[in-house]
Amino acid sequence: MKPKVVLTGKTWPIPFAKLQEHCDVQHWEGPGPIPRELLKVWLEDAEGLLSVNHGTKVDEDLLDAAPKLRVIAQSGVGYDNIDVAACTKKGIPFGNTPGVLVEATADLTFGILLSAMRRIHEGWGWVRTGQWREVMGTDLYGKTLGIYGMGDIGSAVAKRAQASGMQIIYHNRTRKQDDGHLGARYVSFDGLLEEADCIIVLVPLSEQSRGMFGKEQFDRMKSTAYFVNASRGPVVQTEALYDALKHNNIAYAALDVTDPEPLPGDHPLLGLSNILVTPHIGSATYETRNSMAMLAVDNLLAGLAKKALPACVNPSVNYI
Ligand SMILES: NC(=O)C1=CN([C@@H]2O[C@H](COP(=O)(O)OP(=O)(O)OC[C@H]3O[C@@H](n4cnc5c(N)ncnc54)[C@H](OP(=O)(O)O)[C@@H]3O)[C@@H](O)[C@H]2O)C=CC1
Numbered sequence: 001m002k003p004k005v006v007l008t009g010k011t012w013p014i015p016f017a018k019l020q021e022h023c024d025v026q027h028w029e030g031p032g033p034i035p036r037e038l039l040k041v042w043l044e045d046a047e048g049l050l051s052v053n054h055g056t057k058v059d060e061d062l063l064d065a066a067p068k069l070r071v072i073a074q075s076g077v078g079y080d081n082i083d084v085a086a087c088t089k090k091g092i093p094f095g096n097t098p099g100v101l102v103e104a105t106a107d108l109t110f111g112i113l114l115s116a117m118r119r120i121h122e123g124w125g126w127v128r129t130g131q132w133r134e135v136m137g138t139d140l141y142g143k144t145l146g147i148y149g150m151g152d153i154g155s156a157v158a159k160r161a162q163a164s165g166m167q168i169i170y171h172n173r174t175r176k177q178d179d180g181h182l183g184a185r186y187v188s189f190d191g192l193l194e195e196a197d198c199i200i201v202l203v204p205l206s207e208q209s210r211g212m213f214g215k216e217q218f219d220r221m222k223s224t225a226y227f228v229n230a231s232r233g234p235v236v237q238t239e240a241l242y243d244a245l246k247h248n249n250i251a252y253a254a255l256d257v258t259d260p261e262p263l264p265g266d267h268p269l270l271g272l273s274n275i276l277v278t279p280h281i282g283s284a285t286y287e288t289r290n291s292m293a294m295l296a297v298d299n300l301l302a303g304l305a306k307k308a309l310p311a312c313v314n315p316s317v318n319y320i
């Protein structure tokens with residue numbers, strides 16, 4: 001008999017076919033996210049859980065409802081919705097999808113910075129409404145980009161920025177060994193805020209990074225600063241960002257992630273003229289989403305076969 005697996009939403013045809021070949025799949029087809037109580041019922045006899053995005057909260061309460069669960073996989077690199085310690089406590093390996101989404105997310109992140117600085121979206125907005133207006137932007141060349149969270153995606157953004165003639169500074173909790181090779185200079189968090197012409201946030205959401213950008217941080221930035229968030233919305237205090245933009249304490253924001261997310265159509269941020277918001281599409285290309293789904297399925301199938309997950313977040317309980 002095939003092991004039962006719960007799939008929390010839509011996935012891609014090839015990885016889905018692979019999953020079905022090896023598992024008996026119970027599949028939520030919407031609309032909206034799977035209701036938590038239903039998920040708990042489905043998990044009662046499931047051996048695997050495949051989460052299609054970070055919308056499903058996996059905590060001790062959910063795991064208690066899933067006595068047979070042997071592996072959890074999620075399509076995505078960020079896992080702020082998963083209580084990894086609770087998974088480890090129950091001996092359940094959890095796999096995510098690092099690496100495969102790096103280039104696509106770096107393209108989008110650098111793309112929204114470029115679009116904001118050169119007002120590409122604003123220019124298109126005028127042309128589309130029949131008004132051929134010249135829209136003035138700001139040079140990227142010669143500017144200093146500050147990356148908060150210089151990991152896989154941050155490093156890929158740094159390469160793109162260097163190719164555009166920007167200087168790179170960054171802040172992580174730990175200085176990277178290879179920052180010389182990246183052509184990036186390590187600075188303190190305050191140094192990053194004060195020195196950067198543009199700041200890109202690419203840090204995982206954690207209790208440490210939650211709300212990291214508030215009034216004090218926006219006040220420390222240059223009034224000409226461009227601010228990009230492509231990590232998770234709650235790293236930024238939305239009201240403080242709104243005030244900073246409204247009062248021109250910083251110049252412009254480009255956000256691929258927001259808090260709340262989705263942003264309601266009547267949200268005050270959307271009434272500002274110095275903002276660009278995209279609907280969390282960092283990794284949203286056909287190639288990348290397919291690769292993410294395939295890696296998630298490979299993580300899941302490995303766990304079900306009691307083999308090591310190719311990308312395991314809690315290696316102490318990974319199968320060997
Ligand atoms: N918009 C989108 O569609 C996407 C968004 N993401 C988001 O991007 C995040 C980053 O992904 P990725 O680059 O692959 O992750 P990595 O783990 O490779 O990089 C994260 C970096 O952040 C640093 N960091 C972690 N915590 C802190 C902290 N509290 N303060 C300062 N620096 C910190 C880490 O260094 P150190 O440990 O030394 O501090 C590390 O260098 C994901 O967690 C996800 O939330 C990812 C993909 C798509």
Ligand SMILES: O=C(O)C(=O)CO
Pocket residue numbers: 075076077078079101282283
């Ligand atoms: O992978 C992630 O963490 C995302 O946000 C979506 O790709």
